[in-house]
Amino acid sequence: xxxxxxxxxxxxxxxxxxxxxxxxxxxxxxxxxxxxxxxxxxxxxxxxxxxxxxxxxxxxxxxxxxxxxxxxxxxxxxxxxxxxxxxxxxxxxxxxxxxxxxxxxxxxxxxxxxxxxxxxxxxxxxxxxxxxxxxxxxxxxxxxxxxxxxxxxxxxxxxxxxxxxxxxxxxxxxxxxxxxxxxxxxxxxxxxxxxxxxxxxxxxxxxxxxxxxxxxxxxxxxxxxxxxxxxxxxxxxxxxxxxxxxxxxxxxxxxxxxxxxxxxxxxxxxxxxxxxxxxxxxxxxxxxxxxxxxxxxxxxxxxxxxxxxxxxxxxxxxxxxxxxxxxxxxxxxxxxxxxxxxxxxxxxxxxxxxxxxxxxxxxxxxxxxxxxxxxxxxxxxxxxxxxxxxxxxxxxxxxxxxxxxxxxxxxxxxxxxxxxxxxxxxxxxxxxxxxxxxxxxxxxxxxxxxxxxxxxxxxxxxxxxxxxxxxxxxxxxxxxxxxxxxx
Amino acid sequence: xxxxxxxxxxxxxxxxxxxxxxxxxxxxxxxxxxxxxxxxxxxxxxxxxxxxxxxxxxxxxxxxxxxxxxxxxxxxxxxxxxxxxxxxxxxxxxxxxxxxxxxxxxxxxxxxxxxxxxxxxxxxxxxxxxxxxxxxxxxxxxxxxxxxxxxxxxxxxxxxxxxxxxxxxxxxxxxxxxxxxxxxxxxxxxxxxxxxxxxxxxxxxxxxxxxxxxxxxxxxxxxxxxxxxxxxxxxxxxxxxxxxxxxxxxxxxxxxxxxxxxxxxxxxxxxxxxxxxxxxxxxxxxxxxxxxxxxxxxxxxxxxxxxxxxxxxxxxxxxxxxxxxxxxxxxxx
Numbered sequence: 001x002x003x004x005x006x007x008x009x010x011x012x013x014x015x016x017x018x019x020x021x022x023x024x025x026x027x028x029x030x031x032x033x034x035x036x037x038x039x040x041x042x043x044x045x046x047x048x049x050x051x052x053x054x055x056x057x058x059x060x061x062x063x064x065x066x067x068x069x070x071x072x073x074x075x076x077x078x079x080x081x082x083x084x085x086x087x088x089x090x091x092x093x094x095x096x097x098x099x100x101x102x103x104x105x106x107x108x109x110x111x112x113x114x115x116x117x118x119x120x121x122x123x124x125x126x127x128x129x130x131x132x133x134x135x136x137x138x139x140x141x142x143x144x145x146x147x148x149x150x151x152x153x154x155x156x157x158x159x160x161x162x163x164x165x166x167x168x169x170x171x172x173x174x175x176x177x178x179x180x181x182x183x184x185x186x187x188x189x190x191x192x193x194x195x196x197x198x199x200x201x202x203x204x205x206x207x208x209x210x211x212x213x214x215x216x217x218x219x220x221x222x223x224x225x226x227x228x229x230x231x232x233x234x235x236x237x238x239x240x241x242x243x244x245x246x247x248x249x250x251x252x253x254x255x256x257x258x259x260x261x262x263x264x265x266x267x268x269x270x271x272x273x274x275x276x277x278x279x280x281x282x283x284x285x286x287x288x289x290x291x292x293x294x295x296x297x298x299x300x301x302x303x304x305x306x307x308x309x310x311x312x313x314x315x316x317x318x319x320x321x322x323x324x325x326x327x328x329x330x331x332x333x334x335x336x337x338x339x340x341x342x343x344x345x346x347x348x349x350x351x352x353x354x355x356x357x358x359x360x361x362x363x364x365x366x367x368x369x370x371x372x373x374x375x376x377x378x379x380x381x382x383x384x385x386x387x388x389x390x391x392x393x394x395x396x397x398x399x400x401x402x403x404x405x406x407x408x409x410x411x412x413x414x415x416x417x418x419x420x421x422x423x424x425x426x427x428x429x430x431x432x433x434x435x436x437x438x439x440x441x442x443x444x445x446x447x448x449x450x451x452x453x454x455x456x457x458x459x460x461x462x463x464x465x466x467x468x469x470x471x472x473x474x475x476x477x478x479x480x481x482x483x484x485x486x487x
Numbered sequence: 488x489x490x491x492x493x494x495x496x497x498x499x500x501x502x503x504x505x506x507x508x509x510x511x512x513x514x515x516x517x518x519x520x521x522x523x524x525x526x527x528x529x530x531x532x533x534x535x536x537x538x539x540x541x542x543x544x545x546x547x548x549x550x551x552x553x554x555x556x557x558x559x560x561x562x563x564x565x566x567x568x569x570x571x572x573x574x575x576x577x578x579x580x581x582x583x584x585x586x587x588x589x590x591x592x593x594x595x596x597x598x599x600x601x602x603x604x605x606x607x608x609x610x611x612x613x614x615x616x617x618x619x620x621x622x623x624x625x626x627x628x629x630x631x632x633x634x635x636x637x638x639x640x641x642x643x644x645x646x647x648x649x650x651x652x653x654x655x656x657x658x659x660x661x662x663x664x665x666x667x668x669x670x671x672x673x674x675x676x677x678x679x680x681x682x683x684x685x686x687x688x689x690x691x692x693x694x695x696x697x698x699x700x701x702x703x704x705x706x707x708x709x710x711x712x713x714x715x716x717x718x719x720x721x722x723x724x725x726x727x728x729x730x731x732x733x734x735x736x737x738x739x740x741x742x743x744x745x746x747x748x749x750x751x752x753x754x755x756x757x758x759x760x761x762x763x764x765x766x767x768x769x770x771x772x773x774x775x776x777x778x779x780x781x782x783x784x785x786x787x788x789x790x791x792x793x794x795x796x797x798x799x800x801x802x803x804x805x806x807x808x809x810x811x812x813x814x815x816x817x818x819x820x
Contacts, residue, residue: 016591019608021615041612043605044592052591177604178650181611 018042022087024182026123028193031077031096032112032154033124036165037180038086053082075099095197097126105200108132108221112154113143119174122183127193130200131221137192148172203228301356304412308349316342323350348420356415493777495726501712502720502770507548509705511762512698513691514545518553520688521657525554525562525623530644531683533629533658533668536690537807541762542659543568543627550625563613563622569631577639581606584624603639607646610654620652629658634671637679644682656683659690692759699746699765700739706769707734724777733782735769738791742768745791751805761803768794 019041025034039049050057055076075097083090094100098109113128115136127133128143135142145152148168166175203224309317319339323346326332336343489503501507508514517534524532536542546566554562567587574580581602585593590609597605614622624640626632640656647654668687671680693699710720722729746760771794776785784790 017589017609018591019605019612021612041605041608042590042592043595043597043601045595045597048592048595177608181608181615 018085020086020088021182025086025088025092026183026185027092027190028095028125028127028197029092029183030124030126030128031075031079031093032126033119033122033183034086034093034096035077036175037122037183040165040175040177040180052085053077095126098129101200102203105203108200108224112145112152114145114147114152115139115141115143116147116174117141118189119147120176120179121186122175122179122181123186123189125193127196127200130196132225133196138186138189147174199228301412304416305353308352308416313342313346313349316346317349319343319346320350323347345420348416352416352420356412489774491778492774493779496724496774496777500720500723502724502773505770507710507720508541508544509702509762509766510549510709511541511545511693511702511705513693513762514541514549515553517542517545517688517690518550518557521550521625522554522557524657524686525558525621525655528621528653529655529686530653531656531658532686532688533660533684534688534690535660537692537761537810538661539761539763539803540690540692540759542690544762546625546627546659561617563610563617563619564625565610565613565623566625566627568627569629571628571631574633574636577635578602580636580639585609603643603646607643607650610643610647611650611652614652621655622647622652623655623657626656626658628660630660632658634674634676634679637671637676637683641679641682658683691757692761693746693765694757694759696739696743699743700736702762702765703735703739703742703769706773707736721773724773725782728776728782733776735772735786738786741786741788742791745788745795746800749792749795749801749804751801751808754804754808756804756808756811761800764795764798764800764803767798768800771797 018038020038044052055078079093079096080090083093098106101109108131109126109129110131111129114124115128115138117139118124118128118136118141128136133143149170149172150168166177166180167173313320316339319335319342322335322339323332323343326335332347336347339346492498492503496503498504520534521532534542550566551562551564554564565588567584570583574583576599578597578599581599582593585602585606588606588609590605592605593602610622610624614620644654644656668680668684671677671684693702706720708719712718712720712723719729721733721735725733742765746765747758750758768791772785772790775790776782
């Protein structure tokens with residue numbers, strides 16, 4: 001017994017086909033709506049669907065795609081198999097669930113939300129759960145989990161449910177079979193959601209960009225957006241301010257008012273689909289130890305800092321203290337003029353230090369934003385499973401840490417290069433932007449075991465601009481005399 | 488299963504496994520008829536003919552490719568061989584149809600409405616995959632279809648029509664189908680008969696020496712195994728004799744005479760012969776030749792008579808003759 005056309009339908013196995021219309025999945029469709037459409041058209045039982053497509057087919061728990069559910073952001077559906085059976089390219093499911101976005105932006109995804117008009121057209125996107133979107137970018141409808149009389153969730157509706165999906169208990173149809181068959185295409189919606197998706201993927205894929213404190217559930221999206229915009233401007237990246245963002249004071253991040261610092265950036269994981277789905281447990285487990293990276297990058301930071309002080313500045317490092325004690329822009333300009341090349345180089349080191357600590361929030365970032373490793377086809381992982389051992393995967397992690405250190409170091413050094421190029425531009429708003437910091441441990445030798453605490457203290461000092469100690473006051477008056485002499 | 492085959496014969500050869508069908512003029516005519524019905528978007532049509540004439544084999548092996556050649560694209564044609572047992576309920580009916588069509592979740596637990604919806608969506612998807620709004624369902628062994636089953640199919644056709652897709656239901660049956668049409672027409676199911684059985688076509692047997700020659704040429708030239716090898720069926724059985732020029736085609740006249748001679752006395756039907764008996768006879772001749780019999784001896788008239796006699800050819804034609812006489816008496820006023 002055979003069926004025609006075998007090759008054109010969704011193909012499950014040699015002799016059986018599923019009902020699907022290949023190519024009917026709009027861009028940015030969520031996995032939830034795709035699964036619901038599949039369930040409507042094929043009417044499988046929960047057991048049959050679980051056996052075919054779920055990662056854990058024997059799990060008794062309800063099948064939920066909720067990123068904040070007990071299963072976390074791990075996708076319960078075997079996407080590769082699902083896409084093969086549907087004859088859809090795997091790329092179709094690139095933005096299908098929260099787990100496919102960079103980890104840095106996961107806190108900004110809320111509960112399930114849908115646009116009733118889009119749902120009627122057979123479309124839903126996980127981007128509707130993004131905190132930055134309150135209304136549907138096309139229909140303007142308020143995004144909510146309540147459709148008609150029912151409250152929808154991320155759980156997949158299977159046949160054990162008493163009512164058929166797509167029909168409200170009041171009888172109203174909010175997803176018809178015709179829409180499930182072929183959702184209505186909407187280029188305007190694709191453009192709008194594409195902008196949001198690209199911004200999210202891009203924001204999270206830069207290792208220097210991340211929310212200051214991801215474990216905190218109350219992290220502000222506005223602050224994050226501003227931070228991303230600021231760093232994007234610094235990195236000369238396009239679309240710094242997304243159109244959807246409610247950033248009230250965008251001029252704050254105008255390129256003319258901030259220090260433009262080219263930062264070496266490295267795509268570690270996220271937007272590049274090739275970097276996802278390593279399947280290596282030991283790589284994923286690396287997330288659980290963010291503090292492991294803190295010491296590593298701090299060590300690099302300190303090493304570069306030490307090199308700059310001893311080899312780049314040399315005797316000129318005394319200017320750092322003088323800059324730190326300068327009370328206003330005029331004083332700094334006077335010092336730069338009087339000090340010549342040595343002073344300008346010290347000023348560059350100060351810019352670099354200040355940017356790393358304050359603008360990039362190095363200490364916060366290092367404790368909260370761990371590297372995530374992925375594999376790229378064609379590039380060997382340097383280690384393989386045979387090198388694993390029961391005593392902590394030492395050899396594998398050593399390689400990864402080595403790479404991480406180099407990535408960090410390259411970024412920090414790239415920062416320094418640009419700061420050194422910009423040191424000849426006194427008098428601009430950069431001075432106001434940077435404020436006056438007192439790099440306590442830059443002036444004297446640091447103590448390796450207490451570096452984090454020292455930096456944190458130094459950071460606190462630079463925030464307390466008006467609070468000066470008696471020693472500082474003495475130093476300031478000395479600087480004032482020196483400036484008068486220079487003028 | 489045949490005993491003591493020569494070593495050069497591959498037991499997996501389709502002729503030895505009887506998993507093949509030589510293209511015949513009646514199969515070509517059937518494909519053309521169905522193609523015409525598809526062109527006309529007929530809601531239904533039925534093809535009837537005596538058993539063993541090669542209807543099912545033609546559908547299985549050649550119909551789709553002929554239609555594809557004619558329309559220059561894939562035709563969403565789903566073939567269902569109706570099982571002998573009747574379906575107790577509508578759910579079983581849809582499951583049987585779904586399994587035949589290859590629906591992945593056809594056997595799963597569902598209500599009859601869901602199953603009908605499932606099959607409807609499958610047919611719609613197959614039609615859309617071919618870039619049209621038309622799908623065809625071909626029912627083999629349709630003589631066993633019940634009134635209720637015809638009504639369920641009518642509902643399926645209506646459901647697809649509501650969605651904007653057309654479903655044609657073609658049925659192939661033995662000669663009993665002739666009476667089903669009249670029975671449906673005279674009972675309360677005239678609408679079913681009008682929908683599915685108005686268009687009809689009698690499937691003929693092999694009816695002339697030329698057609699026999701066409702069939703034998705299939706073994707000589709128009710066949711190939713393994714695929715792409717360029718070796719026809721006869722060449723596989725007798726490679727050396729084939730290289731010397733031995734062919735089955737010149738035996739067409741002999742075979743035709745033998746077929747006519749073996750007809751039962753007082754045979755009332757037309758001189759049309761079942762393809763299956765001809766195929767069995769040809770297979771026997773080929774195997775005998777492969778075992779070492781001289782080609783001229785193996786294809787002599789006596790050997791053809793023996794080969795056909797082993798297939799109970801005369802008894803089968805006697806049954807057809809009896810059915811013909813019943814049909815004529817039923818149709819006479």
